[in-house]
Amino acid sequence: SGMHTYGANARAFETEFAAWNGNKHAIFTNSGTAALHMALVACGIGAGDHVLVTSYSWSSSATCIIHHNAIPIFVDIDFDTINIDTAKIEAAITPRTKAIVVVHLHGLAVNMDQVMAVARRHKLLVIEDACQAHGARFNGRKVGTFGDCAAFSFNQNKCLCSGEGGMFTTNDEATYMAARQLWSFGETRSPSESRDYHA
Numbered sequence: 428s429g430m431h432t433y434g435a436n437a438r439a440f441e442t443e444f445a446a447w448n449g450n451k452h453a454i455f456t457n458s459g460t461a462a463l464h465m466a467l468v469a470c471g472i473g474a475g476d477h478v479l480v481t482s483y484s485w486s487s488s489a490t491c492i493i494h495h496n497a498i499p500i501f502v503d504i505d506f507d508t509i510n511i512d513t514a515k516i517e518a519a520i521t522p523r524t525k526a527i528v529v530v531h532l533h534g535l536a537v538n539m540d541q542v543m544a545v546a547r548r549h550k551l552l553v554i555e556d557a558c559q560a561h562g563a564r565f566n567g568r569k570v571g572t573f574g575d576c577a578a579f580s581f582n583q584n585k586c587l588c589s590g591e592g593g594m595f596t597t598n599d600e601a602t603y604m605a606a607r608q609l610w611s612f613g614e615t616r617s618p619s620e621s622r623d624y625h626a
């Protein structure tokens with residue numbers, strides 16, 4: 428097609444991935460880390476905000492928070508699952524806590540009923556780091572459909588590989604539009620369409 432980045436195939440992949448996972452929207456990125464950055468921006472995380480995150484994961488689950496001048500607050504893991512200990516989330520919440528990055532590590536879904544209950548009680552946004560968990564389910568429902576948005580990775584080490592790559596997913600229109608603007612320097616138009624560089 429001559430489109431090496433965001434052509435018809437990339438769009439088809441977004442549409443098919445969203446349908447397969449049960450999300451309204453998906454945005455193809457160059458990495459899972461980029462999808463995590465997109466998630467923080469889409470959730471409006473900024474300077475000084477506290478964001479809860481599991482203490483054991485790939486580094487970018489936490490560094491994406493720092494890169495947006497927010498502060499990662501680590502929550503210890505549960506040794507039976509190696510995932511975040513959902514019983515310890517509440518104690519880590521401060522008046523500055525805006526969101527929680529939940530990581531479904533090694534393909535094992537976190538108990539999202541428990542996470543969403545705490546999040547609703549404290550009005551926290553929930554970002555699912557599903558970079559290692561394509562197709563993983565909690566109570567029969569795929570990860571990446573519980574929180575406000577999610578990040579997947581298609582790096583060579585992951586369950587599904589595109590060389591390098593990632594996917595941001597959400598079911599919320601406003602979150603989708605906020606994320607879409609981050610995709611290419613503030614532009615929302617595909618490079619295959621004529622551009623007028625409004626960035």
Ligand SMILES: *Cc1c(COP(=O)(O)O)cnc(C)c1O
Nearest residue numbers: 458459460485487558559580582
């Ligand atoms: C791999 C991974 C990432 C980052 O994905 P990249 O595509 O390598 O940037 C983030 N979180 C977790 C849990 C991962 O395993």
